[in-house]
Each structure stands twice: as structure tokens, then as C-alpha cells.
């Protein structure tokens with residue numbers, strides 16, 4: 001049974017600031033299982049107690065699941081001494097859940113970033129054993145050839161001696177500048193850039209468009225985010 005302070009629960013569910021909800025509680029606006037409770041530190045069983053505040057039933061939830069179109073120039077961590085973080089873009093309501101990005105995208109990479117406070121899900125999605133596919137749209141300085149598709153399939157020897165797991169290269173266009181979709185099963189540091197680097201070329205633009213069953217919602221502008229739908233959450237949890 002999980003018990004939490006009443007004022008914390010109400011503030012976390014976005015009813016108001018901690019100060020505001022304390023005043024509401026003091027004013028007798030909050031009932032628990034039908035009884036007025038005036039103590040802000042009253043311990044509620046968040047799974048079972050019925051909390052009503054100002055006539056409105058408060059639905060407690062433990063987890064939040066967001067997808068963001070990560071913008072260029074922000075770091076995908078919860079805090080950073082120098083740079084702005086993607087968490088700073090979230091409304092206070094979501095920050096209350098203490099969410100964190102699931103894995104990292106480079107500062108100059110854009111696209112799909114899942115943000116949650118569900119540690120188990122994050123761990124599962126990042127576990128090398130689970131081999132969750134991540135697909136990137138990449139613009140590359142250099143001419144991609146069909147032979148590169150085979151090289152990707154076999155795994156690519158990186159400069160540090162590590163050979164990547166098999167990956168998929170789908171060439172969308174080839175020329176002085178090429179465009180491709182690249183799917184990898186791991187998340188090594190700068191992995192896509194290093195794989196392309198190992199072929200003697202350079203990634204000039206990188207955007208993640210898919211992670212496991214979740215595709216980037218293309219209606220999200222860089223820096224925008226939304227909650228995952230029930231179907232998206234279910235597809236992640238039941239992978």
C-alpha cells in the first residue's frame with residue numbers, strides 16, 4: 001500500500017502549488033472517502049482512497065509518458081551545468097513527476113525522445129538484451145552505395161575496435177549528399193555518426209524517427225511534446 005502526504009498528492013496531480021493546495025485543505029475543500037480532511041500531512045493511500053477536491057474527483061497517477069521532438073542545441077538529461085536541458089521545456093505539471101529522458105540523443109540530434117518517470121520501462125527499453133530498434137533519418141556528406149547496405153547488415157567495425165550489431169541502412173537518395181534511414185539495435189555513444197564515419201563519410205543532420213513501436217508524431221515541432229496515447233503506452237509496456 002503506497003501512502004503519500006495529501007498536499008503532495010494534490011500538488012503533483014496539478015491541483016495547485018503546494019501552498020495553494022495547503023490553503024484548500026485548510027479551508028475544508030478536500031474530502032477523503034467522504035470525510036473532510038484538514039491536515040496537509042494526512043497520509044493517503046493513493047491506490048485506494050477517493051480524494052475529492054472542490055467537488056472534483058482527483059485521479060492519482062504514478063507515471064507520466066511523453067514523447068518530445070527534441071530540438072537541436074539542447075541536451076537530453078535532467079540537469080546540466082552549461083546547457084539547457086529538454087526537461088526545462090516541460091510544464092511544471094509534468095516536472096512534478098520528476099521525469100527523465102529514456103537514453104540520450106546528442107545535443108545536435110533532433111527527433112523522438114521518450115520522457116518518463118517509469119524507471120522499469122526506461123531500463124527495459126535501454127537494455128542491450130532487449131535489442132529495441134531505433135531508426136534515424138540522416139543526411140550524409142558522401143555517396144552511399146548499395147554495398148554499404150551489406151556492410152551495415154554485417155555490423156560495422158568502429159574506430160575503438162567494437163563491431164556493432166547488425167544494422168539496417170535504407171538509402172533514400174545518393175549523391176554528393178545522401179539521405180538514409182538507419183536502424184540500430186544498440187545505443188553506443190555517437191553510434192550512427194561513428195558508423196558513417198567508419199565508412200569515410202560524415203553525418204550532417206540526424207533525427208530519430210522511431211524507437212521500438214513508437215514513431216515520432218510529425219505534427220510536433222522541435223521542442224514540442226505530448227503525452228503518449230493509451231495505445232502507444234500499451235505497445236511499449238507489452239513489447
Ligand code: URA
Nearest residue numbers: 106109190191192193
Ligand atoms: N547516434 C548518434 O551518433 N547520435 C545520436 O544522437 C543518436 C545516435
